Amino acid sequence: MDAKAAAMAAVAVDLATAPFLRGIANKRWNVIDFTFPELLMEVSGTNSDGSSRSYGFRFLLDGFPTNAPDVRCWDLVSNSNLHSDQRPKVPARTAEAFKEWGYGVYRPWERNGGTHNNWASLHPNLAWHAARNLTFILEDLHELLNAYPRKTATESQATTTL
Numbered sequence: 711m712d713a714k715a716a717a718m719a720a721v722a723v724d725l726a727t728a729p730f731l732r733g734i735a736n737k738r739w740n741v742i743d744f745t746f747p748e749l750l751m752e753v754s755g756t757n758s759d760g761s762s763r764s765y766g767f768r769f770l771l772d773g774f775p776t777n778a779p780d781v782r783c784w785d786l787v788s789n790s791n792l793h794s795d796q797r798p799k800v801p802a803r804t805a806e807a808f809k810e811w812g813y814g815v816y817r818p819w820e821r822n823g824g825t826h827n828n829w830a831s832l833h834p835n836l837a838w839h840a841a842r843n844l845t846f847i848l849e850d851l852h853e854l855l856n857a858y859p860r861k862t863a864t865e866s867q868a869t870t871t872l
Contacts, residue, residue: 717774718746724775724844733845738852742786747772750786753848755855758800765855766792767815769844778821778838781814781847804854819847 711719724730725741733739742750749769757763766786769779783792797808807815813822819838824830830837836850 713773714746717771720775721746721749721771721844727843727845729845730843730848733848733852739848742766747774749844750784751848752786753851753855755798755852756858758858760858765798765851767851769847770821775840775842778819778824779844779847780821781817781851783808783815798855801857804857807854815851817847817850819850 721744725744734741737754739751739753742752744750747770749771751767751769752764753767754762754764766784768782768784770781771779783797784790785792785796791810794810797810798804807817809816813826814820816823816826818824818830818833818836819842821838824838
């Protein structure tokens with residue numbers, strides 16, 4: 711099996727795992743399109759005011775799983791990098807992960823982020839290795855995008871009346 715076929719097979723296995731499919735069923739993420747090596751995903755998030763918002767991501771999966779995915783904040787409408795003014799800005803660690811820095815998402819598991827400033831070595835619990843899977847990344851993205859808990863109806867009403 712050549713490298714491309716091996717990578718395609720590994721991605722297919724990941725997309726069929728129970729945790730990945732559970733994330734879809736629970737509306738945490740969704741596959742928008744997959745044409746190897748590009749996977750377009752949408753991940754649900756929560757704004758600081760408690761409202762919902764989803765974000766697009768483009769995964770380049772050449773060399774997967776040996777090579778870490780190149781994951782970019784993605785505008786699914788224009789099929790291009792998400793403009794900086796549309797990226798999450800708070801809390802600080804979320805803003806840092808989604809900042810525009812010329813490469814992908816700034817996380818230790820990301821192809822470029824992991825090699826920047828020796829970050830993967832400093833954060834081995836978040837570093838990419840071939841035993842990781844796409845669900846690992848999507849869970850991290852989902853957690854970052856939901857740093858604000860959703861307000862209950864009572865909390866929203868109390869905030870409005872104050």
